[in-house]
Amino acid sequence: xxxxxKKKSGELPAVSTxxxxxxxxxxxxxxxxxxxxxxxxxxxxxxxxxxxxIKKLEKKDRVIYLYVGKPTQNYQKVFGTESRIQLNxxxxxxxxxxxxxxxERAKKPQELQNVLTTALKVDKDANMGIISDIKxxxxxxxxxxxxxxxxxxxAFNNLQ
Amino acid sequence: MSRxxxxxxxxxxSMADIAFLLLIFFLVTTTIATDAGLDRMLPPMEPxxxxxxxxxxxxxxxxxxxxxxxxxxxxxxxIRDLREKAVAFLDNGxxxxxxxxxxxxxxxxxxxxxSDNPAKAIISLKNDRETSYGTYITVQNELVAAYNExxxxxxxxxxxxxxxxxEETYLDPKTGASVRLDLKGKxxxxxxxxxxxxxxAETSSSN
Numbered sequence: 001x002x003x004x005x006k007k008k009s010g011e012l013p014a015v016s017t018x019x020x021x022x023x024x025x026x027x028x029x030x031x032x033x034x035x036x037x038x039x040x041x042x043x044x045x046x047x048x049x050x051x052x053x054i055k056k057l058e059k060k061d062r063v064i065y066l067y068v069g070k071p072t073q074n075y076q077k078v079f080g081t082e083s084r085i086q087l088n089x090x091x092x093x094x095x096x097x098x099x100x101x102x103x104e105r106a107k108k109p110q111e112l113q114n115v116l117t118t119a120l121k122v123d124k125d126a127n128m129g130i131i132s133d134i135k136x137x138x139x140x141x142x143x144x145x146x147x148x149x150x151x152x153x154x155a156f157n158n159l160q
Numbered sequence: 161m162s163r164x165x166x167x168x169x170x171x172x173x174s175m176a177d178i179a180f181l182l183l184i185f186f187l188v189t190t191t192i193a194t195d196a197g198l199d200r201m202l203p204p205m206e207p208x209x210x211x212x213x214x215x216x217x218x219x220x221x222x223x224x225x226x227x228x229x230x231x232x233x234x235x236x237x238x239i240r241d242l243r244e245k246a247v248a249f250l251d252n253g254x255x256x257x258x259x260x261x262x263x264x265x266x267x268x269x270x271x272x273x274x275s276d277n278p279a280k281a282i283i284s285l286k287n288d289r290e291t292s293y294g295t296y297i298t299v300q301n302e303l304v305a306a307y308n309e310x311x312x313x314x315x316x317x318x319x320x321x322x323x324x325x326x327e328e329t330y331l332d333p334k335t336g337a338s339v340r341l342d343l344k345g346k347x348x349x350x351x352x353x354x355x356x357x358x359x360x361a362e363t364s365s366s367n
Binding site for chain 2: 124
């Protein structure tokens, strides 16, 4: 009898918290890897112009992005230094813009398809020629709501 | 040697706190930047069935050439004077007292040679294919600023609040439904007083 009573004398052992840091670190790494900052690499120079009368572009799910500008240094050998349009991850011609908008629009949920905005992220040194061509394309596919994405700032800084 | 047994263990209890601190730091600081810019509507491809007849005096023409110089109403103008000129044109209210188009909220010069009513006034913007995008945005910004200046003035007179502020609150998804309903009437009323009529012709290419 005394042989067994001896063992019961101690208090409850404390639960080991040694693995708690591991669990938290796992969470931390999960969040660090899952947070996606940008969907695509920008392959064109993209210094946006400044403007003061700007409106915020709320609701990211109803925005289609178009990038326009000179190809960056790495791509200049292949694509030259003339302003180009970037759709997703590749350079495109002006006449591909309409089809791109249509395909992006088809990917969105039905109820959002009529309220989409096209955000034009255009380098401030680009020419208006290419922009006019894009605008014609957008009109052709009836994507009439556009947003010229800019930085907040004094608009006269663009002139230098 | 006096030392005996195992060395003392380092307490790792606070490790969890440190990791939590890091976790919360990352959660709080990762804000995805929201883009902002100038909102514009493009004209539809099909022309309207019966285009309304617009009198020449109700059109304010702005031409940008490839060097970024401005021709406003056939006059070479510095880009810094554009906003002032646009305000003067929109706010003119040239229609005579008693006529249907008389503008009672205008405070302009009431010049018969300029626009009749802000609702009739149209700004026509034309640019060259070689105009730089930066200049174009500056011009757009100044024209929108002219509209905002007049709209703010009216909003302050009627509701004691800036129009830009009202619109921002109205468009903010975090705004409550009752506030939004209240603002909707005010915003549309101001937009009716000074509608944004900015027409963009197709670009010309100069030789």
